[in-house]
Structure formats: structure tokens, C-alpha cells
Amino acid sequence: MAKKMGNENKPTTENQNMAADISSDLNRQAEDNQKHVKNLISQLTAATGENTKINKSFQDANRLLRAENRRKEDIITDLQGEVQNLRTKSKDTKIQKEFHKLSETEGKLQKAEETIKFLKKENDEKDRNYLKTIQDLENKLSESSVDPKIEEGCFIDYHKSLEDQVKHLTIENQDHRDRIDTFERKCLRLQELNSTLEQEKNTLKQQIDTWVAKKHSTVHIQMYAAVNKELCDKMMTELENMLSTQFELHDSIIEIEKYKDPPPDSRVPLIVICINASRLGTDVNQALSHVNRSRTTAVVVLHHKEYHALPRQPSEKLLIGSDYKHIGAIVDIAYLTTKGVYPCDMNEKSLDRLVTFIKVNAQSK
Incomplete structure (x- = not known):
């Protein structure tokens, strides 16, 4: 147990x-x-x-x-x-004045050089005459010193007269030398002024050549809005300024013709302004109702919205039907009534896209 x-x-x-x-x-x-x-x-x-x-x-x-x-x-x-200052300066008559001033200076310089040559020649001739006169006087003095017929008083007077002539010739010779020195200094100043004006002329010529080159690379485009509203006119002007600035940065000039009726020339790139007020497709179709849809046509869709309320997808990706496949570009621009086109990623990308569209389709004249 x-x-x-x-x-x-x-x-x-x-x-x-x-x-x-x-x-x-x-x-x-x-x-x-x-x-x-x-x-x-x-x-x-x-x-x-x-x-x-x-x-x-x-x-x-x-x-x-x-x-x-x-x-x-x-x-x-x-x-x-x-750019505006450069345009104004190129149109100013300052260039003509500078060229005229340069021509006058060159004329004065040439005249001064001719005067110096003449004075030098004249002075050399006077020097020769002066030396010849001195030699003649010395010969006469020698002759008079051995000639017993010349009375002593006449000899003294004659010798004094010769000395006076020598002094006069010496003073006159020094005066000519001083005049030559003065003209040489004046010629040197004119040469320096001519060099300065030549540099200014070259600078102005470069500016003119640059301006002419810009004129020859002028790009022509058209802009059109189907809706005749004050907002469309304002947006056209603002968009024109933005595009002009972009092209001027690359030494080109853009000329924009704005139309309230459909433009006649379909060969020139056309930017159509569209206000997104209701449905995107309806607004774009209305803006393009009287326009030939081609690769030379771009549509700018305006969004009156704050940055945080802008659409997430570009309009170009939303408009994918056959009605839009022939359009050259569809871009979005954000704006506000008080600010206009304000800085944001959408506007920067759209501006670059428009510049590329214009360069591809435009012809410089």
C-alpha cells in the first residue's frame, strides 16, 4: 500500500x-x-x-x-x-550719327596729315634757304673782311643787318617747328579718337549684324479663338509675349497674326485657344469647328483653376479618338483672372511643348 x-x-x-x-x-x-x-x-x-x-x-x-x-x-x-532696349537702340539714328562722326574725324585726320607733310616740306625748304642765306652771309662777311674799300662804319651796319636777318630766320624757323609739333600732337589725338570710333563702329556693326540675323530668322505663326471673349484676347496677348521671350532667347523673332475668324493659310502653324468650361471633348470640338485639323494645328486648353485643382492627366491623353489623332499638339495652360498664366509645372511643360511644335512646323523667312 x-x-x-x-x-x-x-x-x-x-x-x-x-x-x-x-x-x-x-x-x-x-x-x-x-x-x-x-x-x-x-x-x-x-x-x-x-x-x-x-x-x-x-x-x-x-x-x-x-x-x-x-x-x-x-x-x-x-x-x-x-530685348526692347536693343530694338529701340537699333532703330535709333545714333548709328548714322556715329558713322557720320567717324567720317568727319577721318577727314580731319587726313587733312591734318596733309598739312603736316606740307609744313615739313615748307620747313625743309626754309631750312635749306636759311642755310644758303647763312652761307652767303658768311661768304660776304669773308669778302668784306678782306675788301679794304669797305669803310669801317658801313661794315658794322652791314654786319648788324646780317645778324638781324639771322635772328629773324631763326625765330621764323622755331615758329614753324612749334606749328609742326602742334599739328603732330593734334594728329595723334585724332588717331586715338579714330581708333575709339572704329571700335564703336565695330560694336555697332556686330549689333546690327545680330539684329539682321534675327530678322532673317523670323518665325511666322497664327493664333485663333472661336469664342470672341475679352479673356481670349488677353490670353492671346499673354501667350504671344511668353513665346516671343522664348524665341528671343535663341536669337530668333516670332511674328504672330491673331484672328477672330478662321485663318485662311493652313501652311502656317496655327494655335487654337479653347476655354475648358464644360466637358473637355465638347469644348475642344467647338473650338475646332471651323478649323482644318492637321499637324500644323495646336490646341491650347485653358483651365481656370488653382494649382491644386488642376486635372491630373494631360488633355492630350484624354482626347484619344480619331477626331484628334491628326492634331499636331494639345497642351494645357493654367490661369487665373487675377494672375493670368501663373508659374507651375503644367505651364512650363506646355510652353516647351508649344515651342517644339512651332520649330517643327514653322518656316523661317
């Missing part, structure tokens, strides 16, 4: 030890799980901080981009002013 009870107590002890081991393992696993959870919480906190840094970096980059856009606008405005 006692033996049997001993056997029953033994498994109970083993079970207790096993339970203790299992409890110990569970406690260790619980501790490991707690450490793992703490580690995950730490990583999550770090990731949250990193996300905050990334958002801050994006905000800083956005501010920099906006500042860069404003700087580009200022540069474009300055370039427009410089």
Missing part, C-alpha cells in the same frame, strides 16, 4: 518540475517578446521622426522651387526689357 502511494507521488513531482520549466520558458519568451515589442516601438518612433524630416525636406524643396520660379520670372522680365 505504501509502495503504491510512493509511485503515485513520483509523477506528481515530475509534473511539477515540468510545469516549472514550462513556466520559466514562457517567462523568458514573454521577456523576449517585451524586448522585441520595445525594439519595434523604438524603430516606429525613429521611422516617424524620419518621416517628419522627409516632409520637412519636401517643404523646403518646394519653397526653393517656388523661389527659383520667381527668380526665373524676374530673369524673363529683365530679358524682355533688354
Whole structure:
């Protein structure tokens, strides 16, 4: 009986030890799980901080981009002013005045050189005459000194007269030399002035050649809006200024003819203005209702919206039917009544797209 009870107590002890081991393992696993959870919480906190840094970096980059856009606008405005100044200067009569002034200076310089040559020749001749006169006087003095017939008083008077003549010739010779020096200095100043005017003439000639080259590379395009609204006229003018600035940066001139009726010449690139007021397809079809749809035609879709409300997809990807496959380009322009065409990614890409369309289809004259 006692033996049997001993056997029953033994498994109970083993079970207790096993339970203790299992409890110990569970406690260790619980501790490991707690450490793992703490580690995950730490990583999550770090990731949250990193996300905050990334958002801050994006905000800083956005501010920099906006500042860069404003700087580009200022540069474009300055370039427009410089181009206008160049146009005004090329039309001014200053060039003719400078050429006239240069011609007068060259004439004066030539005249001064001829005068110097004449004076030098005259002075050389007078020097020869002067030397000949001195020689003659010396000969006469020699003759008079050995001629006993000349009375002493007459000899003194005659000698004084000769000395006076020598002094007069010497003064006259010095006066001629001073005049030659004066003319040489004047000639030197005229040569320096001529060199300066020659440089100015070359600079003006380069400016004229540049302007003439621009004139010969003039690009002609047409612009048309089916809806006769004041907004369309304003957008045409603003778009014309933007395109003119882009082409002038590449030493080209663009001439735009604006029409309120469908333009007659289909060979010249045509930009059609379309206001997106309702459905995109309906608005574009109405804008193109009286226009030949071809590769030389581009449609500018105007979106009167803030930047955050602009469509996500370009109109060119939405208008994929057979009615639009022959159109050369479809671009989107964002504008506001108070700001006009404002700086954004959409407008920058659309402007580049229009410039490429014009260069591909336009013919320079």
C-alpha cells in the first residue's frame, strides 16, 4: 500500500518540475517578446521622426522651387526689357550719327596729315634757304673782311643787318617747328579718337549684324479663338509675349497674326485657344469647328483653376479618338483672372511643348 502511494507521488513531482520549466520558458519568451515589442516601438518612433524630416525636406524643396520660379520670372522680365532696349537702340539714328562722326574725324585726320607733310616740306625748304642765306652771309662777311674799300662804319651796319636777318630766320624757323609739333600732337589725338570710333563702329556693326540675323530668322505663326471673349484676347496677348521671350532667347523673332475668324493659310502653324468650361471633348470640338485639323494645328486648353485643382492627366491623353489623332499638339495652360498664366509645372511643360511644335512646323523667312 505504501509502495503504491510512493509511485503515485513520483509523477506528481515530475509534473511539477515540468510545469516549472514550462513556466520559466514562457517567462523568458514573454521577456523576449517585451524586448522585441520595445525594439519595434523604438524603430516606429525613429521611422516617424524620419518621416517628419522627409516632409520637412519636401517643404523646403518646394519653397526653393517656388523661389527659383520667381527668380526665373524676374530673369524673363529683365530679358524682355533688354530685348526692347536693343530694338529701340537699333532703330535709333545714333548709328548714322556715329558713322557720320567717324567720317568727319577721318577727314580731319587726313587733312591734318596733309598739312603736316606740307609744313615739313615748307620747313625743309626754309631750312635749306636759311642755310644758303647763312652761307652767303658768311661768304660776304669773308669778302668784306678782306675788301679794304669797305669803310669801317658801313661794315658794322652791314654786319648788324646780317645778324638781324639771322635772328629773324631763326625765330621764323622755331615758329614753324612749334606749328609742326602742334599739328603732330593734334594728329595723334585724332588717331586715338579714330581708333575709339572704329571700335564703336565695330560694336555697332556686330549689333546690327545680330539684329539682321534675327530678322532673317523670323518665325511666322497664327493664333485663333472661336469664342470672341475679352479673356481670349488677353490670353492671346499673354501667350504671344511668353513665346516671343522664348524665341528671343535663341536669337530668333516670332511674328504672330491673331484672328477672330478662321485663318485662311493652313501652311502656317496655327494655335487654337479653347476655354475648358464644360466637358473637355465638347469644348475642344467647338473650338475646332471651323478649323482644318492637321499637324500644323495646336490646341491650347485653358483651365481656370488653382494649382491644386488642376486635372491630373494631360488633355492630350484624354482626347484619344480619331477626331484628334491628326492634331499636331494639345497642351494645357493654367490661369487665373487675377494672375493670368501663373508659374507651375503644367505651364512650363506646355510652353516647351508649344515651342517644339512651332520649330517643327514653322518656316523661317
